[in-house]
Amino acid sequence: MPASPAVATAGSATAGQGTRRRAGRPVGGVLDKGGITEGALGLIEKKGYDGLTMAALARSLNVAPSALYNHVKSKRDVLLLVEDHLASLVDVSAFGAGPWEDAVRKWAWSYRDVFSRHTPLIPVIAVLPVTDAPQTLAMYETVSSGFRDAGFPEERIVSSIVALESFIFGSAYDVTAPADIFDPGTMAEATPSFTGAVRSLAEQGHERPADVAFSLGLEALISGLGGLRG
Amino acid sequence: MPASPAVATAGSATAGQGTRRRAGRPVGGVLDKGGITEGALGLIEKKGYDGLTMAALARSLNVAPSALYNHVKSKRDVLLLVEDHLASLVDVSAFGAGPWEDAVRKWAWSYRDVFSRHTPLIPVIAVLPVTDAPQTLAMYETVSSGFRDAGFPEERIVSSIVALESFIFGSAYDVTAPADIFDPGTMAEATPSFTGAVRSLAEQGHERPADVAFSLGLEALISGLGGLRG
DNA sequence: CTTATAAATGAATGGTATTCATTTAGTGGT
DNA sequence: ACCACTAAATGAATACCATTCATTTATAAG
16 A cells, blocks of 8 residues: 555645755655654644654655655654744744833743643753754844843843743643642641642632743743843 | 572662552562662663663663563653652752742752753653652652741742742753754854854853853842742 | 462563665756 | 666664563462
């Protein structure tokens, strides 16, 4: 059933992303980085990150697993393609269109929301050289430009962004945590202060406790970092 | 060479952690949760998290891989044991022994340092019910008690700790990032603002740029969250 | 001595990413 | 119209990996 080599030629397309091919190349390939990214995203949406295997990805593209390795060096490369695509979904539109505080707020919430649905990528981003991720780099350019215009001293811009980003990544995990994560269980009597604090928060009846913590931390960071401006 | 069942009986010990065994049990086991934790920690130290396989762990305990499954349900259980042990290494000594700001500062730096050497555990902690991690729970008790004594309203204690923790976990990743992670490479001309900001930080010549960002964010959080006290 | 049981074994199982020699099929030059 | 080149596909093989299971061993209790 695995179709003869060029049978599926008609499909996907989405070509022309970056990688200009040299002359003298056949046009038959079903695959390219764009198509692989799309396939991976679709697979993640349907089956989650556990379902994202090289075999499943190849299958969704009607291709043998080994064919993928003509286009990506490793599975990590696939994750990188996905990550960079996600960066383009982060909302940076408020930078340059209003006060710095509002822009950071909008950007941070959007950034957290995007990656809270893709937490398995966070360890990948953390050590990802931006060189390999053009969309991610574009996001940084817009954000750092917004910080500069807001009056940040140049040598503090990157550190401030990194601090915010660290908080954002950590908070993305919180969103996925089970509701009863802080239930002390049988140890409740041994931990009265913590147990009381957990109960008290629960009684507030917030829809999403993770949002309360995120808002609290974000506002603290915004006002604290905002004080660095000249 | 894989020794007859009870040959290594003399070893490890470290018994008595929680799991009281019922009467009528042989004493021959080389393994218990304490021994497994020690073995895993040693392996991580020597070979890193890639080297922590069930086979390698069993080998380091002079036991067959399948034997481990009499004591843990899965590899995730092993990671959990390790995580809980690490929680006991976090320095909470300053709570109750000085101003709240200093206690949080000391705790946060210590917390980040411990987990920056164990980042593969971060995704595990994030969704780990504290019930299964007594040492972790003990840490929370001390910290939340410190927040309470400092005058935090009860319903804000957990959210404040979560916000700090999120920042700490995200920052732990930064420590492990390669030095050139922000090198824009060939895209430098396309991203003048970001490139300038990166250069400017580099010229400051900080030993560990991650520490600058962490300090910046932590101080912002401390002063922002500190304002919640009654 | 018998019986029950925790704890060990080793052989399988099913899944994983990745490599490699080989084949296919377009493209440009002659 | 042929040829040489090469990107891109194949499928079989490799080396791990966590996990399961029927079986065996060794101790402790009655």
